[in-house]
Amino acid sequence: MADFATLTVRYRLQMAIYPWRRLERTPWQPLRVPLQQARIALVTSAGLYRRELDEPFAQMSGGDPSFRVIPDNVEPGTLVVGQTSHAFDHGPAERDLNLVLPLEPLHALVVAGEVGSAAARHLSFNGSITAPGRLVRRTAPEAAELLRGDGVDVALFVPV
């Protein structure tokens, strides 16, 4: 389990006084089809973006709430781990992107018939969002609509 005690003093202090959010109501969407028929999308918070094609995530007050689209057939070598937070070591994710965007494991499950298909598009956010209002009201709804248009049944979220 990740532990705030392992972070630098600056980050520890920030986490200690941060007003952690609580959902007033937890929504629940039951799985509509058997997993073996479900279309699965991945959503990472590692700030991944495609070199020379996408804008990097921005350092901004409250955090950058935007997202980038990652095609399912992306060449992993073109992806940059662009998380604006350096509270954690980016090295492992840079060596193996499956650690933060598990495309190869997902494709293995498709081949094995354990899930129906991988979505045509996956998503990447920059998870260091201390003021999540814009995420909740604007960009997350846009992201959800994009995946819904792609026929996605299940989204798996991977924080860093």
Place this chain on the structure above:
Amino acid sequence: MCTQSVGLAAAVFEERGISTACIALVRSVADRLRPPRALAVPFDFGLPLGAAGDAELQLRVLRALLALVTEPGPGPLLREYR
């Protein structure tokens, strides 16, 4: 911070008809937020699927995450990865 961000986004996705499951790197954050489905993992920041280069472990974690969406609701559902 990422554990909170993905949980908040997951709730938005559920409201729009997409089933979700989140990895939780910090259990206390997931406990407080109460996202629809979360899997608390015993890994450090930056290592949500376990370890770089360990394809077998990554596959096990992904399977455990997927298993959450087959559980009956309603949520919040918080499970430990073992």
